[in-house]
Amino acid sequence: AVLLEGLQLDNLAAVEMLRANFEVSCGRCGARDTVTIASSAVASGSGSSSSHQAAATGQCQRCAAAWSIVMRPHFVHATSNSLCVIKPEGCCPVDLLPSLLGGQCGECNAVMSLRDVQVGLPFSRNCSSCHKEISIYMAAVSFVPKGPPRSAAASRRGVARPGAAAARRPRGKASGGGAAELRPGQPLPALGTCKHYRHSYRWLRFPCCGMRFPCDLCHEDAVSDGHPARWAQRMVCGFCSSEQPLALGCRVCGHQLAGSSANPSGRSTRFWEGGTGCRDPRRLDKKDPHKWRGRNKTISAKQSRVGPKPWSGKGGAAGGGGSGSA
Ligand SMILES: [Zn+2]
Ligand SMILES: [Zn+2]
Ligand SMILES: [Zn+2]
Ligand SMILES: [Zn+2]
Ligand SMILES: [Zn+2]
Structure with a gap:
């Protein structure tokens, strides 16, 4: 089942999925893909009960494994946040992408489409018949598995x-x-x-x-x-x-998730990182090529003429040679 968490309906009597966009991951290789499933109710309106179902099939763009999804939409209303039941074969749904919903005005019962409703972004429009504002918001979506996981x-x-x-x-x-x-x-x-x-x-x-x-x-x-x-x-x-x-820490589990927005890695970096990281050559990591940049401007060609110095093992390392030979 696909549940809408933190659902808020304003002046909407009921909502139903008409054309769903899901993000799925391939059951074989894990590649991400997007799937569109159009409910048969797009034409007939939401008069019938949720007996209709819709399906989509396709194959993985990377490994060509076949998959299919069957969707049975539910009516979402103030006391039910179950959007639909989906049965995936050969793939796993991971997210609900902006989708087309059908909504029924709570004032005049007119049915209208709600386009590009997406998780985490408030959606509102005016009723096409009574012009009252209707709005929907869902904070998150969760996929509650039924039966044994197929992974x-x-x-x-x-x-x-x-x-x-x-x-x-x-x-x-x-x-x-x-x-x-x-x-x-x-x-x-x-x-x-x-x-x-x-x-x-x-x-x-x-x-x-x-x-x-x-x-x-x-x-x-x-x-x-x-x-x-x-x-x-x-x-x-x-x-x-x-x-x-968006925050630096999780308000559910309390973990620190990132540093500030200026330093999203959340630590004092020791790498150059294109100029946004550390710029002090003394503090740069010794594996960062910028640490050694400009140290040895003049590179002797003698080594290529006469071979490595006999006491230096296998020829001077690119960086260490400068100070060692004094
Ligand atoms: Zn695949
Ligand atoms: Zn984008
Ligand atoms: Zn209305
Ligand atoms: Zn957390
Ligand atoms: Zn990335």
Whole structure:
């Protein structure tokens, strides 16, 4: 079941999913993809009960594994936050993306469409018939599994690499979603870190496309149309997967998730990082090439003419040679 957490309906009697966009991860390779499922109620309105269902099939863009999702929409109203039941095969739903909902005005019962409703962003419009303002807000979405989890491939992959090391090691954007469903209370893949920010333990929800990424660079890598990222206002904690307003710490589990926005890695870096990190050569890490830049402006060609000095082992190291030969 797909539950809407922190749901607020204003002047809306009922809401129903008409065209859903889900983010899924491939059950075999973990690649992320987006799925659109259009309910048959798009044409018929919300008069009938929720007996209709809709389905979508496709295949993974990376490993070509086939998947399918069957969706059965529910009526969402003040006392029920269950949006729909979905049955995924060969994939795992990980997020609800901006979708088309149908809403019924609480004042005049007119039914109208609510376009691009997204998690974490208030939506409002005026009723098409009585012109009263209606609005909907959902703070988070959660996927509550039914039956045994179908993530054999993903868990096998997790066992191959021991838990702590796998969590600490940043993985690529696509393989980062390799772990199965995201569940509240469970940590995100790689604790929400990415290859760009290894000490930022969260995902951000970008309002431009409604999708979650560890950082704006991951967003840049992943979006197909190349739209620029808008500043995120919501985040998902890397330790407990709870979605909440952007902050430096998680208000659910209390973990510190990031440093200040000027220093998102949350530590005093010892690397150059394109000029935004450490700029003091004495404090730079010895593996950073900037530490040695400009130290030895004149590089002797003698070594290439006569070979390495016999007492220096295997030829002077690029950095150490300067002081050692005095
Ligand atoms: Zn795949
Ligand atoms: Zn109305
Ligand atoms: Zn975006
Ligand atoms: Zn990143
Ligand atoms: Zn947390």
